[in-house]
Amino acid sequence: MEKRPVNDRFPACVSARTWFGRIRRAPAVFGLAMIPSVVVACATVPQAGTAATGTPAASSQASAPSVQTAPPTDPRAYYHFIRGYQAELDQDPQRAIEEYLTAYRGDPSSVFLKSRLASLYFSVGDIPNAVRFADRLSEANIQDAATLNQMATIYAGAGRPDRAIALYDRVIEQTPASPEAYFSKGLLLMNLKRVDEAARSFEAGIAQAKESPIGYYYLGRAEFEAKHVDRAIANFERAITLNPSFEPPYLALAAVYEAQQDRPRAVAIHRKYLQTVNPHSKEVRHRLVRLLISQKAYTDALAEVDILLADDADDLDAQLRAGLIHGELKNYSKAIELLSKILDLRPAEVRVRDYLGLMYEEVKDYDRALQAYEANLKLQPTYYDAHMHMGFLLYRLKRYPEAITHLTEAVKLNPKQPDPHLLLGLTYLQTEQHTLASQAFEEGIVHNPDNPDLHFNLGTAYDKLNRFDDLVRAMETALRLDPHHADALNYLGYTYAERGVRIEEAVLLTQRAVTLKPNNGYYVDSLGWAFYKMGRLEEALTEIKRAAALVKDDPVIYEHLGEIYYKQQHVSEAKEAWLHSLEIDPSNLKLIRRYRDLGLGDPLQEERVRQATQRVSQHQPPQKPATP
Numbered sequence: 001m002e003k004r005p006v007n008d009r010f011p012a013c014v015s016a017r018t019w020f021g022r023i024r025r026a027p028a029v030f031g032l033a034m035i036p037s038v039v040v041a042c043a044t045v046p047q048a049g050t051a052a053t054g055t056p057a058a059s060s061q062a063s064a065p066s067v068q069t070a071p072p073t074d075p076r077a078y079y080h081f082i083r084g085y086q087a088e089l090d091q092d093p094q095r096a097i098e099e100y101l102t103a104y105r106g107d108p109s110s111v112f113l114k115s116r117l118a119s120l121y122f123s124v125g126d127i128p129n130a131v132r133f134a135d136r137l138s139e140a141n142i143q144d145a146a147t148l149n150q151m152a153t154i155y156a157g158a159g160r161p162d163r164a165i166a167l168y169d170r171v172i173e174q175t176p177a178s179p180e181a182y183f184s185k186g187l188l189l190m191n192l193k194r195v196d197e198a199a200r201s202f203e204a205g206i207a208q209a210k211e212s213p214i215g216y217y218y219l220g221r222a223e224f225e226a227k228h229v230d231r232a233i234a235n236f237e238r239a240i241t242l243n244p245s246f247e248p249p250y251l252a253l254a255a256v257y258e259a260q261q262d263r264p265r266a267v268a269i270h271r272k273y274l275q276t277v278n279p280h281s282k283e284v285r286h287r288l289v290r291l292l293i294s295q296k297a298y299t300d301a302l303a304e305v306d307i308l309l310a311d312d313a314d315d316l317d318a319q320l321r322a323g324l325i326h327g328e329l330k331n332y333s334k335a336i337e338l339l340s341k342i343l344d345l346r347p348a349e350v351r352v353r354d355y356l357g358l359m360y361e362e363v364k365d366y367d368r369a370l371q372a373y374e375a376n377l378k379l380q381p382t383y384y385d386a387h388m389h390m391g392f393l394l395y396r397l398k399r400y401p402e403a404i405t406h407l408t409e410a411v412k413l414n415p416k417q418p419d420p421h422l423l424l425g426l427t428y429l430q431t432e433q434h435t436l437a438s439q440a441f442e443e444g445i446v447h448n449p450d451n452p453d454l455h456f457n458l459g460t461a462y463d464k465l466n467r468f469d470d471l472v473r474a475m476e477t478a479l480r481l482d483p484h485h486a487d488a489l490n491y492l493g494y495t496y497a498e499r500g501v502r503i504e505e506a507v508l509l510t511q512r513a514v515t516l517k518p519n520n521g522y523y524v525d526s527l528g529w530a531f532y533k534m535g536r537l538e539e540a541l542t543e544i545k546r547a548a549a550l551v552k553d554d555p556v557i558y559e560h561l562g563e564i565y566y567k568q569q570h571v572s573e574a575k576e577a578w579l580h581s582l583e584i585d586p587s588n589l590k591l592i593r594r595y596r597d598l599g600l601g602d603p604l605q606e607e608r609v610r611q612a613t614q615r616v617s618q619h620q621p622p623q624k625p626a627t628p
Contacts, residue, residue, distance in 0.1 A: 076103075077113075084100040096116075115151075119154075122157060143174065149171050149180070152168045165185060168185035179205035186218055190221070195222055213242040229260070233256060236250075237249075244277075254269040257269065263294060282315065286318070298325050320352055323339040323352075336363075339352055350386070353372050353373075369393055387409045388420060404424065404427050404428070425438070425458075438462060441458035489509045493508075497526065506530040507527070510530050524543050524544075562576075562578035575595075586616055
């Protein structure tokens with residue numbers, strides 16, 4: 001989840017800036033960035049009952065001067081104090097600082113002025129000056145809890161957590177019944193990854209305000225950080241029960257369920273939030289849409305998108321999601337219509353045009369798809385997705401040289417991504433540039449050493465280069481990284497069987513592949529061929545027949561079937577299988593020679609094979625006839 005701004009219902013207090021991104025140097029509090037944050041500890045102590053309701057007492061502006069610390073007594077200093085005070089009321093912190101500095105020069109012993117200057121400098125992000133005045137305050141024996149709390153916040157923001165914690169402890173000593181300092185201290189401890197201490201501080205705060213939704217919310221965050229998921233959920237639910245309109249625990253609870261891949265419960269929490277807290281929250285409804293899409297609940301997702309568009313017809317993300325959902329529902333014409341309308345108004349939206357290209361691919365309008373990607377590249381020549389989509393579509397269209405150009409550019413633009421390396425290597429394989437293919441896969445592995453697909457495809461390139469030992473090593477690496485990589489299991493097992501080596505291992509490997517994908521006819525054929533090589537002919541025949549039933553008209557399967565029949569001395573069945581193989585692929589010179597060498601005649605004189613040869617020649621450019 002993107003880091004979420006604090007909702008207007010729970011404005012940030014000065015003391016919270018340390019933890020929630022207002023100060024650049026401070027890391028995030030919570031282990032998961034998706035867990036939302038809300039603050040309660042402000043420069044002035046909230047009124048009684050604040051923590052129980054979950055509503056902070058102060059805004060993100062510097063708090064107004066405390067009535068608990070006397071203003072300066074010097075007349076000139078008092079005059080500038082009044083002007084500074086008025087500037088604060090006018091929300092003009094820079095003018096307030098100037099006036100207070102003038103007053104301070106007239107009364108440098110004023111604790112009040114030091115406090116205001118420290119607070120105001122902190123509010124405008126001038127941490128060094130904030131700390132300078134906080135240090136001067138520390139020289140005095142400050143007893144005011146609000147001032148101590150404010151100085152603790154400044155030290156926390158300045159990266160001096162030990163000093164901040166000591167001041168929070170002093171606030172707790174002076175006002176032990178007020179929960180805010182416990183919560184502020186707990187948040188700082190969370191930021192320091194001292195999660196157990198943070199939890200104890202939150203629990204101590206809850207002990208002072210037993211019905212505090214904020215306290216239970218913070219405790220839930222600490223429990224989640226400590227990987228006590230059930231306790232975290234219980235605390236978030238307790239916070240919601242205490243204050244059903246309190247926003248952060250809903251978002252935190254939904255984030256926990258998402259982290260656990262419990263999408264139905266995450267959906268339920270988002271729906272409850274929208275019903276109870278804020279039905280107009282674009283962020284939450286967008287997240288609900290994403291969750292519904294991930295569950296393939298496209299109709300429900302579309303209904304939520306309609307609500308988003310009713311609230312804001314110009315919501316580009318909602319418009320785009322509507323188009324994509326229609327695409328998922330295979331309403332491609334509607335998807336194209338919606339995406340085109342967006343581009344009519346916003347022609348520079350390359351992301352939208354990218355999706356439009358994908359929709360054109362779905363309806364096999366490849367010319368318009370290419371035009372969409374090309375238009376994006378004119379707008380942004382370094383747009384990675386356009387190069388990838390162009391490369392993939394050109395690969396599908398067998399326009400390999402053009403595909404190579406775009407995929408090479410994609411590799412340059414994003415060398416750490418495995419996909420461009422994979423697709424570039426596969427394209428080189430299609431053009432029989434096997435060395436370049438192996439180099440593409442090897443370069444991908446440099447950036448992605450744990451990607452099993454790169455190792456698998458590298459093995460196939462090594463196979464084409466007759467580098468058998470390297471092939472085996474690549475396939476074994478792929479299987480070490482992913483023991484369930486069915487393609488690698490099948491490829492390595494079939495390679496052993498074809499070469500007549502390690503036959504027992506070939507059977508085991510292909511059996512594992514078939515177990516993973518029992519209806520993959522090519523895997524079943526590999527298993528049958530391994531049985532054949534082992535001499536287990538009946539099992540081989542059973543598997544090859546099943547492969548032929550699963551994959552219609554594959555010439556290799558019928559070639560294997562003929563070999564098994566011939567080995568069993570079923571010559572007529574062998575001839576039939578081989579002739580059917582040559583009907584599918586009449587260019588198999590090896591099979592033609594074998595058929596002749598076995599004294600079965602000339603298969604090229606068979607009418608069915610002659611027709612197949614003629615049919616194939618009509619669909620290919622003229623070539624010099626081969627003499628088998």
